[in-house]
Amino acid sequence: MLRTHTCGELRLSDLNKEVSLSGWVQKVKDLGGLTFIDLRDRYGITQLAFDSDSAEDILNTVKTLGREFVIQASGIVIERESKNKNNPTGDIEIRVKALKVLNASQTPPFTIEDTTDGGDELRMKYRYLDLRRNEVRKNLELRHRMAIETRNYLDKLNFLEVETPVLIKSTPEGARDFVVPSRMNKGQFYALPQSPQTFKQLLMVAGFDRYYQIVKCFRDEDLRADRQPEFTQIDCEMSFVEQQDILDTFEGLVRHLFKTVKHIDMPSVPHMTYADAMKFYGNDKPDTRFEMKFVEMNGIVKGKNFKVFDEAELVVAICAKGAAEYTRKQLDELTEWVKRPQIAATGLVYARHNADGTLKSSVDKFYSEEELKKWAEACGSAPGDLILVLAGAEEKTRKAMSELRLEMGARLGLRDKNVFSPLWVIDFPLLEWNDGDPNLLASLAGRWHAKHHPFTSPNPADFHLLASDPGAVRANAYDLVINGVEIGGGSIRIHDRELQAQMFDLLGFSKEEAQKQFGFLMNAFEFGAPPHGGLAFGFDRLCSLFGGSDSIRDFIAFPKNNSGRDVMIDSPSEISDEQLKELSILSTAGAGS
């Protein structure tokens, strides 16, 4: 080893030891006769000390050192004159007796400090330098710890980690697949898995009983800040279970992670139906760190000659506690905020519940104080609160109000990153109508689409609706939501061939298509498939939640940008004609696409 200790290890108890350290030059401090170097590695920073007694060749070497040079220093541990209480090694320093440059460094393009001067693009290009920063490295250390603790918890419960294949079959009924041309089977392609769904179900058919895998999944979709073409799931499946068993088991996993990684006791997780989530929060992943529930106002506000409300399909309010002090300017700004294209409300009505108990609204012309008292009652407002009202087409208005609610929550400081409010959302609809989702192949538009996936069991209570009113059928599906972020989701699966065939039929598959793409699974159901279900957690997102960040990229060692590019290695890139030929494919990109 090119060291006897790490740079985070030495203490006063090591005084007078002969040691060797290796690491990076964080800083050279030349104080005239004295020179100090902060030597950094993953484990900490230790100070190296040089004075006029140091050998001349050492002092000459010191003069050549710059930031991020890699050096090896040997010497004696001595007590510091001026101690640094903020550094665990701050009581000691090394009187250096031998010094070797292991590798030089150009001046890095940005500073390797907790707060850096490098912009996003530069830091992505030199990701290996960005990863040297404490903050970024700590994110990945957190990720490592969470993976270890996930495995510990599941292993104790008899879950087996089984690796499922990465080169599988394209079944483009969901998002787009990434595909891989096969050289040995010309004209044929593998696909990368969007999830190991069918394989984990086959493992249940195989009697594996409890399966998990921390596994890379792939989705060729247009990217957003919190999406990556490759992402990691904690993927799980259990046999002989009902929905509540799965919720209990994985609530336990999240509790274990909070306890072991963040030393937080997570309370038991409430359940909310999808219908209630939409009704009270306009959102299937409500942030329940704060209340501010939707109040439907149609019955109260209509028929008072205010055309906007009279013509609206839905009038809905929230009560922002303690926000009555909002100035006119703030309210105007908020009105502009809801009118932005991303929110797309046509306007904002407000009513102040003043500290003196009086009520004052932006639509006083139509609503007397007596009327406003009904608003206040419906909204449960108290003196000091602010009622905010949106109106319009139902779906759009709920969506806009959900955004406004989150915004008000943020403005009022109700979305503390150190508070965690988990929630099970249950009873999702089985299907949704696809009227042209850009993340699906165009040929799938104008059909029912599985909200979760085609293997999700309908709620048996709604079986009778499958043929007559498929959109009304609830699924045995559930999501775990924490702080408004969907952390995981799953379902009880279909384990009956007939029901699975019926499901594919509903989704517009011909019998032949269904058999060709999923025959292996339907056949498996004929050889003793047990009742089973499971779920998958978005591991990148879970880590970012634990780390207090909104961006999953901060928790991925080498993420891709919004165009799916790795700018560090410059990928994707062209491949040689020789490769294309061997794979029996031609690129048509040159043809002016």
Next chain:
Amino acid sequence: MLRTHTCGELRLSDLNKEVSLSGWVQKVKDLGGLTFIDLRDRYGITQLAFDSDSAEDILNTVKTLGREFVIQASGIVIERESKNKNNPTGDIEIRVKALKVLNASQTPPFTIEDTTDGGDELRMKYRYLDLRRNEVRKNLELRHRMAIETRNYLDKLNFLEVETPVLIKSTPEGARDFVVPSRMNKGQFYALPQSPQTFKQLLMVAGFDRYYQIVKCFRDEDLRADRQPEFTQIDCEMSFVEQQDILDTFEGLVRHLFKTVKHIDMPSVPHMTYADAMKFYGNDKPDTRFEMKFVEMNGIVKGKNFKVFDEAELVVAICAKGAAEYTRKQLDELTEWVKRPQIAATGLVYARHNADGTLKSSVDKFYSEEELKKWAEACGSAPGDLILVLAGAEEKTRKAMSELRLEMGARLGLRDKNVFSPLWVIDFPLLEWNDGDPNLLASLAGRWHAKHHPFTSPNPADFHLLASDPGAVRANAYDLVINGVEIGGGSIRIHDRELQAQMFDLLGFSKEEAQKQFGFLMNAFEFGAPPHGGLAFGFDRLCSLFGGSDSIRDFIAFPKNNSGRDVMIDSPSEISDEQLKELSILSTAGAGS
């Protein structure tokens, strides 16, 4: 839960408990008035009992049950009349009071027993049924346990598991890449990693100090029984280390695995140079469970008018202890064996060292007993031993003798699967000449090829040979070999830009090609790259070694066949024109390839 206990759990101490079990019908035993069912799950088998007191509807249900039906049975734990000492639950049975069929089963195409009647192909097609067999499931349980213990060991040593990307860049200097067309970057392709090599080196540049990952890797090569297009590595890297540090650390890992998984104390691992391995075993992964070293006979056998030996570049012998009793028939058969095309020796010469001390050879015409005594002396043979001799061109003869040695080891019972003989092979050559390796692109033929990979550091002692005699340069590279199987390998890496550039030059890269493909790594070396090195274990192979099998397929849940096909899901397969069009590629396979 559809059960209160598993089928492996109940004991006499549970007598009189009301329990529910769920599982598969292994066997229905109808003894007239009494019927027993062996109910199986992953955890064991429990006997269900029915008699004439059982309710009629239950007895009627029992009559409908066949092999592999999934049922739920509730009842009382009672003591068995005739106990089964071979089954941990064999003291009890369940008197069934309620019985429910959870799913029926067709008769499976082969028996779900430890010894099955299903052929390979059938079992692969119905892999989910094959996985129900104890033997196959135990292999995957072993794999799970080995992964957990690997992580435990490395986590304790401060290794961080970091996930590296799967969608990377094609750099076809090694085996062929699998590639993935990018929809968003038309005409461009990702590649799947043959290993995370460059990323783990960048993590060292990033100061991560100790990295590991249990990770899928991909190689598009023509398959053999022990190769899969996707395979799993335990991939590791360390900074500030020298070769011996890496050998010590990972010898420790293997020792930990032997101890925790197989309860075997592994002795310290001897080192052997590549040169010695080739000289004494004709093989860079010698099986050292037995000696039977090569003895070079040129100096002893030449000049006695035996043309075969006189004209041979190499005459080499092994001494098979205790095999002097081999009959003429056996020796003829062995001669035929070495003449098979796979071995391709031209013939086999033998000399018996008889029990009475006399010596008798198949070439007595040319060699007197006096001469044969010299053979015996050189080979260290004793009465009762058999000396086997091959002759011919050096490389080919060493290879043939290596095969013969392994064959004799097997025939003499010296290759016990429960004995483990680990070995570090060190000092590999840096380069080998590629005169048309079918696993490389044709355009790479007629060049030097990196024996390990282009990032391996030459041995500093041989730097002076890099320009003048590249084939003689040794690498700082090492393999861990156990029982003749290469379990892992690695090297000290280049961390200097200039040396790396020189290496690419040696491998026939132009400066531009090197910069385009590996510029990111060479640039990284300019910003303070620490000395580093690492290794990777073939996890599939390590598991199969621990499990006592020669085939890695037995340790992969869903393996592919020799054509790279998954016959269960029927993949690879054709994709739709809509998909091809979106990806801007055309398949040329129809064009009569």
